Amino acid sequence: MGPGEGATPEQNEMAYELGAAIAKEGWTVLTGGREFGVMEAAMKGATDHKGLTIGVLPGDSLQGASEYAQIKIITGMGSARNNINVLSSHVIVVLGMAAGTASEVSLAIKANKKVIFLCQDELTISFFKSVGTYRVSVVSTIKEAIDIMKDYVGMKQIR
Template structure:
């Protein structure tokens, strides 16, 4: 998960690498599906590494979908689809921050899903760690994020 148009150059670079590494792990990548920002970069990275990508779209059709999405779910629910994004994920990686991404992190914590924060935004680390210290993890790099997810997945097995 991560910002659409508000994504920084660093967010996009990290998202592409995350997508690649998620695919290399044999994991399915699930994003918000649009052809913008972190969603698109992560999906492109995953496809470049031969992965499978799912996009949970805010719209009723696939008009603004990333062309790197394999399985398109059209919700016609706008930001209401954010709860579906997180409930359908085993672990949420938040790459960058913005209002939409913040809602996904919060909904993930509400739904009992572990969240890995990959962002240099200090206030978001402080806030979400204060909300749920046991299920929020802070990563410094994509490699770091993948290591944290692996540890979570192994523990939950």
């Protein structure tokens, strides 16, 4: 999860690498499915490395969908689809921050989901920790994020 149009080039590059790393583990990348920002970059990284990608789209058609969303779920429910993104994910990795991303982190904490903050600033980390996030991990590299996911996946024995 991360910003769309407002993502920086560095965030997009890191999202691409994260998508690639997730694909190499044999896992699936699920994002908001749109054709820009962290969503598209992560799905492109996974697609380029033979990974599976799912885009859960806000609109009621394929308009605006990223070509790297191999599976496109069309919700027609706008930002309310953010809750589906969160519920459908085993682990949420958060890269960059924006209003939509903040709603996803909040909904993830509400749903008691595992959240990994990748390269987040102190303000973001402090705020969400204050909201009650004992399941939030803070990391600064993709390798650390993958390692935490591996541990977590092992614990949960996800098929």
